[in-house]
Amino acid sequence: LKASLYQTLFKLAELGGCEARIRISTSSLAKSLNLSQQTASRHIIELDRLGLLKRYSTPRGVELTLTPRGVEELRRVYLTLKAVFEGRPKMLTLSGVVSTGLGEGAYYVRQPGYRRQFEQLLGFTPYPGTLNIKLYDSEVTKRRELEGYPGKIVRGFSENQRSFGEAKCFPATLNGVECAVVLINRTHHNDTILEVISPVHLRSTLKLTDGTVVNVSVKID
Amino acid sequence: LKASLYQTLFKLAELGGCEARIRISTSSLAKSLNLSQQTASRHIIELDRLGLLKRYSTPRGVELTLTPRGVEELRRVYLTLKAVFEGRPKMLTLSGVVSTGLGEGAYYVRQPGYRRQFEQLLGFTPYPGTLNIKLYDSEVTKRRELEGYPGKIVRGFSENQRSFGEAKCFPATLNGVECAVVLINRTHHNDTILEVISPVHLRSTLKLTDGTVVNVSVKID
DNA sequence: ATTACTAGTAGTCGAGTAT
DNA sequence: TATACTCGACTACTAGTAA
Numbered sequence A, B: 001l002k003a004s005l006y007q008t009l010f011k012l013a014e015l016g017g018c019e020a021r022i023r024i025s026t027s028s029l030a031k032s033l034n035l036s037q038q039t040a041s042r043h044i045i046e047l048d049r050l051g052l053l054k055r056y057s058t059p060r061g062v063e064l065t066l067t068p069r070g071v072e073e074l075r076r077v078y079l080t081l082k083a084v085f086e087g088r089p090k091m092l093t094l095s096g097v098v099s100t101g102l103g104e105g106a107y108y109v110r111q112p113g114y115r116r117q118f119e120q121l122l123g124f125t126p127y128p129g130t131l132n133i134k135l136y137d138s139e140v141t142k143r144r145e146l147e148g149y150p151g152k153i154v155r156g157f158s159e160n161q162r163s164f165g166e167a168k169c170f171p172a173t174l175n176g177v178e179c180a181v182v183l184i185n186r187t188h189h190n191d192t193i194l195e196v197i198s199p200v201h202l203r204s205t206l207k208l209t210d211g212t213v214v215n216v217s218v219k220i221d
Numbered sequence C: 001a002t003t004a005c006t007a008g009t010a011g012t013c014g015a016g017t018a019t
Numbered sequence D: 001t002a003t004a005c006t007c008g009a010c011t012a013c014t015a016g017t018a019a
Helices: A003-017 A026-033 A037-049 A068-086 A104-110 A112-122 A137-148 B003-014 B026-033 B037-049 B068-086 B104-110 B112-122 B137-148
Strands: A022-024 A053-058 A061-066 A091-099 A131-135 A152-154 A157-159 A162-164 A167-174 A177-184 A193-197 A213-219 B022-024 B053-058 B061-066 B091-099 B131-135 B152-154 B157-159 B162-164 B167-174 B177-184 B193-197 B213-219
Touching (some): A003 A022, A003 A026, A003 A037, A003 A053, A003 A061, A003 B068, A022 A026, A037 A061, A068 A137, A068 B003, A068 B068, A091 A137, A091 A193, A112 A152, A112 A167, A131 A137, A137 A177, A167 A193, A177 A213, B003 B026, B003 B068, B022 B026, B026 B037, B037 B053, B037 B061, B061 B068, B091 B137, B091 B193, B104 B112, B104 B193, B112 B167, B137 B177, B167 B193, B177 B213
Antiparallel strands (some): A022 A061, A053 A061, A131 A193, A152 A167, A157 A162, A167 A177, A167 A213, A177 A193, B022 B061, B091 B213, B131 B193, B167 B213, B177 B193
16 A cells, blocks of 8 residues: 555544544645645545545545445554554453354364464464354454454465465463464454364363353463 | 655654664665665655654664654654544543652743633633642653643743743643643653642642652543 | 665656536 | 546656665
């Protein structure tokens, strides 16, 4: 993404374009960026073409909203600056309740191509299953923050005509028990579910049932 | 500041240039920014000329540190993005201990040109003196954050051949008592001292002596 | 290996203007 | 009033190269 477009995207976010659809004239935008009306117009068009905002041009101004991708672009900048100015938090604690998933997590963890990497990255052999935590609404922003951190990368691979995608994991503890949080790469659907693996069967070890409240403390470094 | 230079300044901050002097080759910087070595070199030179970083060029690479102005430039971006993603906090609480200043605060508060503005902006007539709070080291970042917020502007003026500079104030409470924090414009020397005015004499009202721990809750909105 | 100068060019900007 | 197109001017890039 070109640097000059960042400036415009940034200003539009400042004007509230992340949350709501805002109405703005290209000339007023231009004035606040010290650019010409024409350039402001072109920047908005280009950001639209790049899929970073959605634009509705009317004879009385432009209405626009940043897309999730546009917001994400700025969030990456934000998290980097946050790390610079605040220092990285060593821990991030997320709360939610135990829930039952579709059981597909277990399938993935059983794949030797993943399992071997988990052993190397985390230092334990995962129990062949995942625990799904349904996060409270207030915790979803923390989950997004987590997505911004590097973590430990689990590489994708192909096996038996199937391809398995890249993932990212973070060492963590769940109610004090060693585990790890696994984020499947770029699946923005399940923002409210956290998948946890562990050397032990967490449900039986901690006597968890659906609805039990748990705290997951994720190590960031 | 040109947008393309921001990108470079940002990357240098990410690489740790805010705190320490870092050594980097222009070609490695270029690679991480998807620019040519020549452009990276020119960017560093231009940022140096603009006073945003200090540069020591050697045949084995460039050593550089961001200057306070360079850091400030990025902090403004950071605070704007923070407001976008976190929403503005309504309160900011700073802790420190009561300390004795040079007594010049009292001189300023007594000036009618300032006093009248305080009355209008804050709704109280300040006691003719200031209370100095020596902030704990950990609170200094919060003080800097405060500087980034608009606050209520106290205009500068001239009187009796003297000119009095602009200041910024924030309504606040100190251990529950109404007061206001006053930031003198662009005095980056006393980052660790907070000057507080109040309708009452805080030292006697709250029985404060040098070394007493106090909490100042600043209203931002 | 470095940094950074010069020269030529790709790309961005803003004036004018159509809609 | 708006948005946004064309096009000449100019900025800012990269290649080549010196130190």
